Amino acid sequence: MNIDQIFKNNQDWVNEKLGLDPNYFKNLSEGQNPEVLYIGCSDSRVTAEEIMGAKPGEAFILRNIANMVSNLDLSAMSVINYAVSHLKVNHIIVCGHYGCGGVKAAMQSQDLGLLNPWLRNIRDVYRLHKQELNAIKDEDEKYRRLVELNVQEQCVNVIKTADVQIAYRSRNLTVHGWVMDMGTGKLIDLKIDFDKVLKDIMEIYHLD
Numbered sequence: 383m384n385i386d387q388i389f390k391n392n393q394d395w396v397n398e399k400l401g402l403d404p405n406y407f408k409n410l411s412e413g414q415n416p417e418v419l420y421i422g423c424s425d426s427r428v429t430a431e432e433i434m435g436a437k438p439g440e441a442f443i444l445r446n447i448a449n450m451v452s453n454l455d456l457s458a459m460s461v462i463n464y465a466v467s468h469l470k471v472n473h474i475i476v477c478g479h480y481g482c483g484g485v486k487a488a489m490q491s492q493d494l495g496l497l498n499p500w501l502r503n504i505r506d507v508y509r510l511h512k513q514e515l516n517a518i519k520d521e522d523e524k525y526r527r528l529v530e531l532n533v534q535e536q537c538v539n540v541i542k543t544a545d546v547q548i549a550y551r552s553r554n555l556t557v558h559g560w561v562m563d564m565g566t567g568k569l570i571d572l573k574i575d576f577d578k579v580l581k582d583i584m585e586i587y588h589l590d
């Protein structure tokens with residue numbers, strides 16, 4: 383993708399939007415009111431807005447390597463705080479994807495330099511679910527399952543935040559765990575039972 387082409391694409395996009403509605407950018411600049419916070423992987427193939435059909439203004443987005451929600455990550459914590467407490471989103475989606483390079487790297491015994499502390503969080507997910515994962519003999523299947531369990535644990539990390547716990551009680555906020563299957567393009571809802579997850583973790587993580 384060349385840089386000149388990007389600016390040309392941008393001009394085409396501006397023209398297209400103005401062709402549909404001359405006030406498009408005037409309206410857009412008046413503010414945002416997204417319904418959804420999407421937390422996904424930085425992988426260039428899993429384009430958040432495009433796979434969801436979300437228009438500008440509809441989804442607040444955080445992407446990082448392997449869709450992680452770490453309590454020491456100021457970026458993730460700030461995004462969640464702002465989305466939940468100020469923008470009042472009603473849905474938080476953590477979306478992983480099969481074939482995730484970050485998850486794959488965390489399954490290998492390899493020194494990954496700067497990525498070690500980041501991917502160690504995925505090794506922790508493995509350790510938490512070691513029994514289930516070690517029982518899976520097929521390596522591809524195990525890899526896919528770790529992608530799913532990582533999504534589940536990052537959803538749990540979302541629920542551990544004070545902002546989300548407060549919003550859970552005061553309004554209709556829902557957390558969703560999804561996986562994008564790059565082989566088919568489909569989004570899969572993992573249908574995680576958050577009421578149960580919540581009950582299990584609240585004994586320890588309850589904040590107010």
Ligand code: CO
Nearest residue numbers: 423425482483
């Ligand atoms: Co990925």
